[in-house]
Amino acid sequence: xxxxxxxxxxxxxxxxxxxxxxxxxxxxxxxxxxxxxxxxxxxxxxxxxxxxxxxxxxxxxxxxxxxxxxxxxxxxxxxxxxxxxxxxxxxxxxxxxxxxxxxxxxxxxxxxxxxxxxxxxxxxxxxxxxxxxxxxxxxxxxxxxxxxxxxxxxxxxxxxxxxxxxxxxxxxxxxxxxxxxxxxxxxxxxxxxxxxxxxxxxxxxxxxxxxxxxxxxxxxxxxxxxxxxxxxxxxxxxxxxxxxxxxxxxxxxxxxxxxxxxxxxxxxxxxxxxxxxxxxxxxxxxxxxxxxxxxxxxxxxxxxxxxxxxxxxxxxxxxxxxxxxxxxxxxxxxxxxxxxxxxxxxxxxxxxxxxxxxxxxxxxxxxxxxxxxxxxxxxxxxxxxxxxxxxxxxxxxxxxxxxxxxxxxxxxxxxxxxxxxxxxxxxxxxxxxxxxxxxxxxxxxxxxxxxxxxxxxxxxxxxxxxxxxxxxxxxxxxxxxxxxxxxxxxxxxxxxxxxx
Amino acid sequence: xxxxxxxxxxxxxxxxxxxxxxxxxxxxxxxxxxxxxxxxxxxxxxxxxxxxxxxxxxxxxxxxxxxxxxxxxxxxxxxxxxxxxxxxxxxxxxxxxxxxxxxxxxxxxxxxxxxxxxxxxxxxxxxxxxxxxxxxxxxxxxxxxxxxxxxxxxxxxxxxxxxxxxxxxxxxxxxxxxxxxxxxxxxxxxxxxxxxxxxxxxxxxxxxxxxxxxxxxxxxxxxxxxxxxxxxxxxxxxxxxxxxxxxxxxxxxxxxxxxxxxxxxxxxxxxxxxxxxxxxxxxxxxxxxxxxxxxxxxxxxxxxxxxxxxxxxxxxxxxxxxxxxxxxxxxxxxxxxxxxxxxxxxxxxxxxxxxxxxxxxxxxxxxxxxxxxxxxxxxxxxxxxxxxxxxxxxxxxxxxxxxxxxxxxxxxxxxxxxxxxxxxxxxxxxxxxxxxxxxxxxxxxxxxxxxxxxxxxxxxxxxxxxxxxxxxxxxxxxxxxxxxxxxxxxxxxx
Numbered sequence: 001x002x003x004x005x006x007x008x009x010x011x012x013x014x015x016x017x018x019x020x021x022x023x024x025x026x027x028x029x030x031x032x033x034x035x036x037x038x039x040x041x042x043x044x045x046x047x048x049x050x051x052x053x054x055x056x057x058x059x060x061x062x063x064x065x066x067x068x069x070x071x072x073x074x075x076x077x078x079x080x081x082x083x084x085x086x087x088x089x090x091x092x093x094x095x096x097x098x099x100x101x102x103x104x105x106x107x108x109x110x111x112x113x114x115x116x117x118x119x120x121x122x123x124x125x126x127x128x129x130x131x132x133x134x135x136x137x138x139x140x141x142x143x144x145x146x147x148x149x150x151x152x153x154x155x156x157x158x159x160x161x162x163x164x165x166x167x168x169x170x171x172x173x174x175x176x177x178x179x180x181x182x183x184x185x186x187x188x189x190x191x192x193x194x195x196x197x198x199x200x201x202x203x204x205x206x207x208x209x210x211x212x213x214x215x216x217x218x219x220x221x222x223x224x225x226x227x228x229x230x231x232x233x234x235x236x237x238x239x240x241x242x243x244x245x246x247x248x249x250x251x252x253x254x255x256x257x258x259x260x261x262x263x264x265x266x267x268x269x270x271x272x273x274x275x276x277x278x279x280x281x282x283x284x285x286x287x288x289x290x291x292x293x294x295x296x297x298x299x300x301x302x303x304x305x306x307x308x309x310x311x312x313x314x315x316x317x318x319x320x321x322x323x324x325x326x327x328x329x330x331x332x333x334x335x336x337x338x339x340x341x342x343x344x345x346x347x348x349x350x351x352x353x354x355x356x357x358x359x360x361x362x363x364x365x366x367x368x369x370x371x372x373x374x375x376x377x378x379x380x381x382x383x384x385x386x387x388x389x390x391x392x393x394x395x396x397x398x399x400x401x402x403x404x405x406x407x408x409x410x411x412x413x414x415x416x417x418x419x420x421x422x423x424x425x426x427x428x429x430x431x432x433x434x435x436x437x438x439x440x441x442x443x444x445x446x447x448x449x450x451x452x453x454x455x456x457x458x459x460x461x462x463x464x465x466x467x468x469x470x471x472x473x474x475x476x477x478x479x480x481x482x483x484x485x486x487x488x489x490x491x492x493x494x495x496x497x498x499x500x
Numbered sequence: 501x502x503x504x505x506x507x508x509x510x511x512x513x514x515x516x517x518x519x520x521x522x523x524x525x526x527x528x529x530x531x532x533x534x535x536x537x538x539x540x541x542x543x544x545x546x547x548x549x550x551x552x553x554x555x556x557x558x559x560x561x562x563x564x565x566x567x568x569x570x571x572x573x574x575x576x577x578x579x580x581x582x583x584x585x586x587x588x589x590x591x592x593x594x595x596x597x598x599x600x601x602x603x604x605x606x607x608x609x610x611x612x613x614x615x616x617x618x619x620x621x622x623x624x625x626x627x628x629x630x631x632x633x634x635x636x637x638x639x640x641x642x643x644x645x646x647x648x649x650x651x652x653x654x655x656x657x658x659x660x661x662x663x664x665x666x667x668x669x670x671x672x673x674x675x676x677x678x679x680x681x682x683x684x685x686x687x688x689x690x691x692x693x694x695x696x697x698x699x700x701x702x703x704x705x706x707x708x709x710x711x712x713x714x715x716x717x718x719x720x721x722x723x724x725x726x727x728x729x730x731x732x733x734x735x736x737x738x739x740x741x742x743x744x745x746x747x748x749x750x751x752x753x754x755x756x757x758x759x760x761x762x763x764x765x766x767x768x769x770x771x772x773x774x775x776x777x778x779x780x781x782x783x784x785x786x787x788x789x790x791x792x793x794x795x796x797x798x799x800x801x802x803x804x805x806x807x808x809x810x811x812x813x814x815x816x817x818x819x820x821x822x823x824x825x826x827x828x829x830x831x832x833x834x835x836x837x838x839x840x841x842x843x844x845x846x847x848x849x850x851x852x853x854x855x856x857x858x859x860x861x862x863x864x865x866x867x868x869x870x871x872x873x874x875x876x877x878x879x880x881x882x883x884x885x886x887x888x889x890x891x892x893x894x895x896x897x898x899x900x901x902x903x904x905x906x907x908x909x910x911x912x913x914x915x916x917x918x919x920x921x922x923x924x925x926x927x928x929x930x931x932x933x934x935x936x937x938x939x940x941x942x943x944x945x946x947x948x949x950x951x952x953x954x955x956x957x958x959x960x961x962x963x964x965x966x967x968x969x970x971x972x973x974x975x976x977x978x979x980x981x982x983x984x985x986x987x988x989x990x991x992x993x994x
Contacts, residue, residue, distance in 0.1 A: 051602075054834055055829040056835070057583060057589065057596065057599065057601070057835075058583050058589075058601075058706070058709050058711065059707070060706060060707050061744065062741065062742060063744065090825050092825050092873070094828065094831065094847070094850050096833065096846055100829050101827075101828020101829050101831065158833075286873035286878075287878075288821060288822075288878070288882060291714035291715035292714045292745065294744055294745060
């Protein structure tokens with residue numbers, strides 16, 4: 001466990017920041033939490049609204065089992081207690097985005113209880129500087145609709161497509177002490193959700209948003225009064241919100257003021273938070289158990305099936321990559337940070353093992369290195385994600401295998417990869433057609449060496465009189481003369497023979 | 501030959517099946533009867549074409565030699581709380597003015613599937629909140645019954661299903677749907693000398709029924725006798741995946757199971773229901789009913805339901821709490837009435853719409869419900885009421901060790917005059933004192949006529965049964981019916 005040293009330097013000394021996050025994650029499901037309406041993003045306004053969502057008279061909610069399953073799986077992935085008995089409550093308030101006049105949520109008996117997430121603050125060394133952030137609870141609730149204020153000069157429009165979509169509200173303990181910790185928590189949570197497949201984690205489309213609770217205190221003091229900044233929709237903004245809000249609170253306190261418990265909004269354009277409403281005009285939500293719904297009672301068979309369906313989670317995968325595949329901690333961390341990357345890597349690994357006829361552990365390092373340097377580099381240049389890679393894992397494995405068995409050198413491999421990207425051809429075909437095979441023909445190599453040494457007689461002289469660093473120069477010249485196709489190991493051996 | 505409109509559900513169905521008369525003849529006769537009974541104000545909307553179309557479909561089936569379903573050719577009245585396609589559904593409230601559902605409630609669909617047709621939408625207490633039908637925004641229903649003192653004072657048909665009870669007792673329809681949240685089927689049945697059963701909570705789907713208090717609302721049939729109730733209950737019941745509280749159980753053939761032989765059965769008389777200052781006529785008919793049931797072979801035992809006196813206060817916390825939330829959707833945005841004062845913002849529109857659209861009793865209950873759910877009051881009221889509810893359910897669960905059904909009065913008195921209780925909400929609420937405990941426990945309960953009081957008005961007897969034992973309730977009701985020989989009917993003055 002690492003203690004954060006993040007402090008705000010105030011006029012009266014150092015201040016510590018205390019952060020808790022409430023993350024709303026949209027459950028991946030074709031239908032809404034209590035109605036059969038679709039949840040696809042980007043449909044025409046009000047095209048995905050059922051009679052239940054529009055709160056027509058006499059309509060009743062029916063829980064969507066898939067949403068319940070996803071919440072339970074997520075809870076399991078967060079090492080959290082799964083509550084076999086949970087219940088839905090109504091949160092009552094009037095607003096145009098809420099046709100029922102209440103949101104169905106879970107206040108008193110959430111489906112998931114205490115859990116935790118381990119975060120690391122050092123990307124290079126994920127086993128150092130770790131810290132566990134407590135999860136207080138995870139509950140299911142309905143999303144509200146969306147108001148559109150830019151459609152008409154004097155009226156607001158309502159789009160109910162999102163109304164009734166299932167959200168998981170994941171509430172952390174106030175365990176974070178710096179913007180970096182909050183950022184790491186949010187990223188790790190997103191990674192876990194994506195691994196589990198319970199939320200796509202797409203913050204731009206609003207499928208994951210955070211309410212940021214911030215307070216400040218002198219180190220060792222009791223918690224200060226907190227503010228809650230609502231609906232922050234990127235990791236960067238969450239970190240900026242914390243930084244801004246903590247500094248604002250320190251300024252207020254140091255100038256003799258007090259912090260008001262209130263709801264605030266983050267304005268990314270101005271990079272500041274603004275008051276939205278204070279506790280005094282907070283709603284009385286009149287929570288009570290929803291009488292239209294029976295309590296959720298989960299049996300062993302359901303829980304076992306949820307457990308069975310869980311994939312290997314990122315931390316376990318990372319550790320396995322290190323211990324079983326012999327990857328460096330850093331490479332293992334990068335490869336497992338996103339489920340898509342790990343999936344791609346594992347496909348590459350399987351293909352490589354097949355192509356080379358070796359165990360995965362023997363081909364893992366080369367495969368990982370190629371993915372992280374060559375493929376990542378190319379994808380970055382093209383602005384593509386790994387799922388959009390123009391090269392398949394099998395095609396990558398073919399290339400890696402050609403290097404591994406000495407058919408081509410690493411340098412040629414880079415060229416071949418570029419051609420693969422341009423033409424879509426396979427590595428073997430390219431090497432064959434363009435004659436890029438590495439040569440181990442000692443006659444040709446010896447001839448090239450002889451020519452290089454003859455052309456650089458002065459350097460040969462210098463080398464022989466002790467300037468051994470020039471060896472690399474001769475290797476380079478020879479390789480160049482051979483257009484990169486010479487087996488570098490043979491070039492080395494032959495050069496040594498001739499020079500010494 | 502008897503007038504077609506004097507026939508009940510079983511007789512109509514049997515006659516249509518046998519070809520004694522056609523379904524169209526029946527529908528035509530009842531349509532005419534409805535049309536000439538405007539003075540009762542029982543029907544808010546007449547739908548003669550619906551009744552005729554359903555009848556024609558049945559006649560065509562018969563002509564084609566097909567088997568006819570259990571309510572073949574029976575035209576019924578539909579309480580305005582049920583949504584039916586294309587026909588305004590207002591829950592007798594201004595706030596739903598103009599609302600024509602595009603969907604059919606599960607219960608009404610089942611009735612149509614069983615061969616019934618709709619004569620019209622029946623008046624009721626607004627949002628089913630009331631015991632006299634005086635809270636309807638569309639005028640009181642007037643009971644067809646009159647006292648024998650010659651005063652002709654208009655009487656309440658009971659509530660909230662008062663349009664249903666008045667229409668059946670006036671022979672405007674052989675049966676009608678009711679809903680019962682805290683007595684809304686049983687009390688009006690008692691007031692008008694007809695039968696009505698509220699089944700076990702969850703037997704009838706609530707989907708498409710405008711909600712009052714979700715944990716209590718339960719639809720059920722109202723008809724002239726026990727057999728008709730059994731037939732119509734079978735048509736209305738059944739699991740509905742669209743209602744999470746619906747019971748996933750097979751629907752018994754209650755009609756086939758009817759038997760008034762109660763040998764080996766024990767009937768409990770709950771001593772807490774015998775209250776100080778009880779109406780003498782009510783007490784007398786209750787005692788007589790015990791004798792009838794003994795005569796039918798049952799053993800009569802005195803039992804105790806110790807928490808009975810807390811039922812009414814608990815009910816008037818739980819039902820308004822749920823209602824305050826269930827009725828939040830009537831905001832003037834998507835359907836029904838909208839009141840938009842000049843320059844009004846969103847919250848102003850909500851307030852103006854709801855103030856204008858809801859009647860006084862509905863507003864009162866929304867305010868009570870809002871209050872008992874408020875921060876700081878929730879535990880003292882709502883939580884406490886839920887505990888009471890659990891204790892009441894436990895009282896019943898324990899009493900089944902000693903008896904099979906319970907016998908009690910349905911209401912503390914016969915029908916009262918319109919206006920007599922309307923100034924005092926508590927006096928009005930006390931009408932439900934015998935009905936509410938079974939509602940809180942979700943038990944099947946029915947009212948059957950027991951006789952007339954000294955003013956010549958019907959008195960109802962209530963049978964409460966074990967969960968899912970509608971058969972036991974119906975059978976005890978049948979035993980009373982056979983011995984009570986209740987044949988009184990209101991003289992036609994309308």
